Amino acid sequence: DVKVTQSSRYLVKRTGEKVFLECVQDMDHENMFWYRQDPGLGLRLIYFSYDVKMKEKGDIPEGYSVSREKKERFSLILESASTNQTSMYLCASSSGTIANEKLFFGSGTQLSVL
Amino acid sequence: DQQVKQNSPSLSVQEGRISILNCDYTNSMFDYFLWYKKYPAEGPTFLISISSIKDKNEDGRFTVFLNKSAKHLSLHIVPSQPGDSAVYFCAARRTSYDKVIFGPGTSLSVIP
Numbered sequence: 001d002v003k004v005t006q007s008s009r010y011l012v013k014r015t016g017e018k019v020f021l022e023c024v025q026d027m028d029h030e031n032m033f034w035y036r037q038d039p040g041l042g043l044r045l046i047y048f049s050y051d052v053k054m055k056e057k058g059d060i061p062e063g064y065s066v067s068r069e070k071k072e073r074f075s076l077i078l079e080s081a082s083t084n085q086t087s088m089y090l091c092a093s094s095s096g097t098i099a100n101e102k103l104f105f106g107s108g109t110q111l112s113v114l
Numbered sequence: 115d116q117q118v119k120q121n122s123p124s125l126s127v128q129e130g131r132i133s134i135l136n137c138d139y140t141n142s143m144f145d146y147f148l149w150y151k152k153y154p155a156e157g158p159t160f161l162i163s164i165s166s167i168k169d170k171n172e173d174g175r176f177t178v179f180l181n182k183s184a185k186h187l188s189l190h191i192v193p194s195q196p197g198d199s200a201v202y203f204c205a206a207r208r209t210s211y212d213k214v215i216f217g218p219g220t221s222l223s224v225i226p
Contacts, residue, residue, distance in 0.1 A: 004157065035216075040123070042116075042203060042218035043158070058213070090157055101148045101207065101214055105157025 003027070004106035006091050012112045019078040021109050023091030030095060032074035033103065034058075034066065037088040049074055081113045117141045118206050118217035126223045133191040135220050137204030140185065144206040148214065149178060149189050152201045161202075162189070194224045 007022035025032065033048040035058075045058030047066040055066050063085060067075045074093075078085055088110050092103040119138045127133045137147075145166040150158040164171040164178045164187065171178050177190045191198055204217040 009155075033213075040218050042118075042120075043205075043216035045213060045215075048213065059215075092157070101146060101163055101205070102160045103150075103158075103214065105159070107155060107157050 004091055004093055004104050006089075006106040006109050008109050009107065010110050010112075012114065013078075013081050014114055015082060017078075017081050017113075019081045019111065019113075021076040021078075021089055021091075021111070023074045023076070023106055024072050025074075025091075025093040025104070026072065027093065027095070027104070028071065029093035029104070030071075031093060031100070032068065033092040033094075034064075034074065034076045035090045035092065036060070037090055037108070043090065046076065081111075083113050085111065086113045087111060116218070117144075118204055118215055120202075120204050120217040120220045122220050123218070124221040124223070126225060127194045129196055129224055129226050130193045133189075133194040133198065133222055133224065135189040135191075135202050135204075135222065137187045137189075137217055138185055139187075139206055141206070141208065142185065143208045145209065146207050147178070147180060147187050148205040148207075149176075150203040150205060150216070152203065152219070158203055191222075194222075196224045196226050198222060199224045 004025045034046040035043040049068040065077045090108045091106040094100040148163040149161040151161045152158040180187045201219045203219045
């Protein structure tokens with residue numbers, strides 16, 4: 001079974017802090033994604049990566065950056081956390097092309113920015 | 115501007131009955147549609163999909179119907195079981211090179 005592991009289940013940070021969300025997958029997948037889930041808005045794509053050191057903006061990249069130095073690890077960075085970034089963050093991975101519909105998700109990190 | 119819409123935030127169904135979850139989309143370029151299921155404290159998992167060249171796809175108790183002219187799809191669960199209680203996300207993509215776009219989700223409660 002594919003395993004996508006997110007480093008923290010819950011995280012509480014202060015406004016202005018730099019926040020790192022880590023994600024690791026163990027199936028040698030080429031593609032990795034960061035989504036945020038908000039009530040009434042569903043899953044919105046922040047950034048994705050189709051190869052090591054490659055990254056592409058999703059639908060809501062503002063206020064975020066990412067890093068993919070190794071194939072199995074994809075990090076989401078909030079340079080200066082703000083209260084509107086309080087959300088559930090979900091990491092996912094997939095094989096093949098970016099359009100592969102079978103995404104494997106981690107359990108999520110609930111981030112609260114105070 | 116949501117391209118994938120799920121207008122019912124929640125749905126309650128009696129165990130053994132049919133659950134029907136609806137999804138509408140605005141982009142006529144979508145050619146592939148999916149449903150994901152999410153339990154609390156877990157990530158979403160892929161459930162079932164349908165290509166735009168079909169109007170129905172079945173997998174056990176789950177059937178997805180696609181009406182392209184109406185830009186509407188639905189997920190039928192028959193019979194519904196308490197373990198089906200979860201949030202269901204409808205999703206779509208435009209081409210075989212494009213990323214998946216998710217709807218807001220519908221929370222299904224199956225009452226024993």
